[in-house]
Amino acid sequence: MPEPGQEIGLAGTLDETHDPMRSTWVSSAVSHPDFPIQNLPLGIFSTADKSAGPGVAIGDRILDLAGVAHLLPAPFTDALGHSTLNALLSRSPADRRFLRRSLSHLLSSAEKRCEVEPFLHDAASCDPHLPFAPGDYTDFYAGIHHARSVGRQLRPDNPLLPNYKWMPIAYHGRASSVRVSGQQVRRPSGQHRPGGASSPLFAPSDRLDFELELGLWIAQGNDLGVPIPIDRAGDQIAGLSLLNDWSARDLQVWEYQPLGPFLAKSFHTSVSPWVVTAEALAPFRMAQPARGPQDPPPLPHLHHERDQSRGAFRIQLEAFLSSALMRDLGHPPLCITRVCASNLYWTAAQMVAHHSSNGCNLRPGDLLGTGTISGPDRSSCGSLIELTRGGADPITLPTGEERRFLHDGDEVTLAGCAIADGYVSIGLGICTGRIVP
Amino acid sequence: MPEPGQEIGLAGTLDETHDPMRSTWVSSAVSHPDFPIQNLPLGIFSTADKSAGPGVAIGDRILDLAGVAHLLPAPFTDALGHSTLNALLSRSPADRRFLRRSLSHLLSSAEKRCEVEPFLHDAASCDPHLPFAPGDYTDFYAGIHHARSVGRQLRPDNPLLPNYKWMPIAYHGRASSVRVSGQQVRRPSGQHRPGGASSPLFAPSDRLDFELELGLWIAQGNDLGVPIPIDRAGDQIAGLSLLNDWSARDLQVWEYQPLGPFLAKSFHTSVSPWVVTAEALAPFRMAQPARGPQDPPPLPHLHHERDQSRGAFRIQLEAFLSSALMRDLGHPPLCITRVCASNLYWTAAQMVAHHSSNGCNLRPGDLLGTGTISGPDRSSCGSLIELTRGGADPITLPTGEERRFLHDGDEVTLAGCAIADGYVSIGLGICTGRIVP
Incomplete structure (x- = not known):
């Protein structure tokens, strides 16, 4: 693999979030075919008790981003109350990389587990929503x-x-x-x-x-x-x-x-x-x-x-x-x-x-x-x-x-x-x- | 002209708002080629002092609908604070006819003039906006x-x-x-x-x-x-x-x-x-x-x-x-x-x-x-x-x-x-x- 920091893609630099050795305390994410710690895809989900809001898929769980807003970079806090990703992902590429690194850190760092784990939902009991409200x-x-x-x-x-x-x-x-x-x-x-x-x-x-x-x-x-x-x-x-x-x-x-x-x-x-x-x-x-x-x-x-x-x-x-x-x-x-x-x-x-x-x-x-x-x-x-x-x-x-x-x-x-x-x-x-x- | 109440168009009945004898106290609307009292088109406008909101064109003036909200039918009041007509004109045809008759009454009835006139703006000093936010x-x-x-x-x-x-x-x-x-x-x-x-x-x-x-x-x-x-x-x-x-x-x-x-x-x-x-x-x-x-x-x-x-x-x-x-x-x-x-x-x-x-x-x-x-x-x-x-x-x-x-x-x-x-x-x-x- 290229060195961390090397520019390899159109979306900027490789960093520790792409490291194949990186692991997570979310056990179902280890060797997950779709959603290992290296993926961290964003979406909108709701549960029986929670209205639609942004989440990240990790293994067979979904992390409620609004729940961990206080642990995420300040520029994103406002966007976490929305029912679409429009505001969240319209940030600059540098901001988006920053968000990714923060999420990767929360889900890989054992010391964050206690704070983060309460905001994980079983994906099977969540309803997915359209991630964006596409204007066109x-x-x-x-x-x-x-x-x-x-x-x-x-x-x-x-x-x-x-x-x-x-x-x-x-x-x-x-x-x-x-x-x-x-x-x-x-x-x-x-x-x-x-x-x-x-x-x-x-x-x-x-x-x-x-x-x-x-x-x-x-x-x-x-x-x-x-x-x-x-x-x-x-x-x-x-x-x-x-x-x-x-x-x-x-x-x-x-x-x-x-x-x-x-x-x-x-x-x-x-x-x-x-x-x-x-x-x-x-x-x-x-x-x-x-x-x-x-x-x-x-x-x-x-x-x-x-x-x-x-x-x-x-x-x-x-x-x-x-x-x-x-x-x-x-x-x-x-x-x-x-x-x-x-x-x-x-x-x-x-x-x-x-x-x-x-x-x-x-x-x-x-x-x-x-x-x-x-x-x-x-x-x-x-x-x-x-x-x-x-x-x-x-x-x-x-x-x-x-x-x-x-x-x-x-x-x-x-x-x-x-x-x-x-x-x-x-x-x-x-x-x-x-x-x- | 057909009798009032006669169904003549796809948009329902003819009523007093279409009466060619109907007049208005807004003098520039009398014989106005576009916007006589029989028209009452809706749009979104702003002025130097007023943010964008719904209005009706009458002669060379624009009536600020939010200003006369208390004189209009209750179902429309919420929609008057918006910066598009989407909520206002998505009402039923019967509601829309009711709104039209109310507006026609306000602008033709001499006794309403004192209450309504303060909310008329010179069209020449107003900025027009897109009337709707079209989804598609x-x-x-x-x-x-x-x-x-x-x-x-x-x-x-x-x-x-x-x-x-x-x-x-x-x-x-x-x-x-x-x-x-x-x-x-x-x-x-x-x-x-x-x-x-x-x-x-x-x-x-x-x-x-x-x-x-x-x-x-x-x-x-x-x-x-x-x-x-x-x-x-x-x-x-x-x-x-x-x-x-x-x-x-x-x-x-x-x-x-x-x-x-x-x-x-x-x-x-x-x-x-x-x-x-x-x-x-x-x-x-x-x-x-x-x-x-x-x-x-x-x-x-x-x-x-x-x-x-x-x-x-x-x-x-x-x-x-x-x-x-x-x-x-x-x-x-x-x-x-x-x-x-x-x-x-x-x-x-x-x-x-x-x-x-x-x-x-x-x-x-x-x-x-x-x-x-x-x-x-x-x-x-x-x-x-x-x-x-x-x-x-x-x-x-x-x-x-x-x-x-x-x-x-x-x-x-x-x-x-x-x-x-x-x-x-x-x-x-x-x-x-x-x-x-």
Whole structure:
């Protein structure tokens, strides 16, 4: 591992919080696959006795930050009474690193245990909430394998449009229907035109899909008219969650020309409750895209050497599917895809720089979806439309059931884990949702 | 005029507030082109001595609603301390009518004058604010003449896509950059590809345009998963403002495939400060589109007899342009378009019903743009790309200057007025913005 204090990531310096030897007195956190002491993700939770407020996940416990406010740096005290992380994570990167070091100290130092332990809750008895109140939600399209394979279904001769490698393509999403993981997803109705009929009908979608994405939460943002330069864009990422951009493909293909996706997406977007901070992810950065440098080279406003070499997140992502019958028969969820986030073409910093390059203002807590992350192979597709080749080639479940798209009762669960040699792996938790009629 | 109490519009009954004989003790409101006693639009304003709060425009004065809170119905008192109208106009239609009648009474009754007059401010010395804090902004594309003429420039053989007459096409816009009228509009930079060059450049837009639209403000909204039926969708419109959806055409044509407009629009959207309520507009409803019934007939979830016969707003809209040189030489702004809002193809209620038909939740204060409103003729085009046929056929200003698209220093002003036989006309005020480099 690099020396403490060495600058290794876009989110600043490595410090003692990343030390793989660091341990904690919270026993369930030792060797925890998602939430060891090296992670310390932030979120909003409530209990039967406590209204929603900020917490940090550690093992199978959640530390109530308001309870230990007197032990935390003064600048954060005000933000701990809020029911979102907007105020907490809109601090400067230096402040955010300071908070992380303080939390790491509280949870690793035996002498703090008596003061801190009363404010630990069993995660299983807590309710997660949306971590931020996103003012705007933007969904990018930075997964090049996804763009190419979906493009091929719509435009066989021209799968990747000429603009794709010049800018991170995106559309504005719907902020009001972003929900925390675990909530039911109601199958949307809408207009579609089955089999190329001459007129559309209004009916429940029968091509309901998931999309495996990362969600990037904006830290401080910018004023209207003041673009964020690429060399400071990385600092604008407060942290990451998993994101499922549920999609109704039949609605989408009928509505999306000429202005892009609208009702095919706006019925529900799920995000995982824990924000794994950019600071926690500092050891897990790498070059992107996975198969060599961006070609053509990005224009100057999207180009930064450090971002080119370390702009990606070394995060392994998975998607699992279970049907009602699978659950009834005791089958575990089926892993239907495994893919590394470095298969994205554009980096988080490039998304931020591009988004603000026209002067558009980002606000603390705004949410950026990366777009569906797929790899080059069928085992690494981040959506059913790719996995089943548009429904032509169904997946077979352990029960013998077939799936082209999602049925009522199906549950999709996303998971992710940052992995690097010499460091303790940290997880993103899960993002799950079950389809209801 | 219909009898008081007669139901004539989607916003409920006509009452004494619409009476053309009704007068007011605010002398400047008598025969005021925009804000007579029959209008009573709501907005947010501040003065040098008073922080931002709700007001009503009457003639050239603004009534501070917090000042007369004790004279207004109790249910509204709490909402008067806010710096947006979100709480005030998210009340039920019956409550909103009650508020209107109370305000009309205060401003017409001579015996209330002593109590009310101290809370009138000169509008000229007040600062307007954004009336709502929109959670989400959605821009429709309901102006069929605009869709056809812009479509013809992009797709000569196929100007109007097959979905257009089946559903109100829309895209999610950017809520963070919605600004009140009067603020400078910074020319955006972005990627474009002049003259079909093989690679794009990043430079200031040189095809900057305006779009003449109405903005519809959502009243109560709906819960996620619970669509708003068409017969109740009209009640969801709290009121209207003018909206200018500034557009960078060169950025748009390069970025918009396949996910729609993004940075070409998100740098700035202007709205006029006064919300002309649905109640005030009750006498000014008519059938839409202007040239006969919707054909094909809308699917059942978008069809309602009353909406078909009275879903439109009888509002005359105008756009004016002035250059820096025109202002220096004392020329008045040049009227470059005149068009009736009934040239829209889809009604406000259809937009609301469609938007929520997949279960997407609307929230109080959400903003819907109608899309550019153009008529069939060149004198009624709501954008420069139509007026100048994509820049091929410039406008000549009174100074001899030519305009294909907007230059720095140009100012665009939108205005609108609801007109119907037997009623006093009411105006929307203006929506203005000047381009800065």
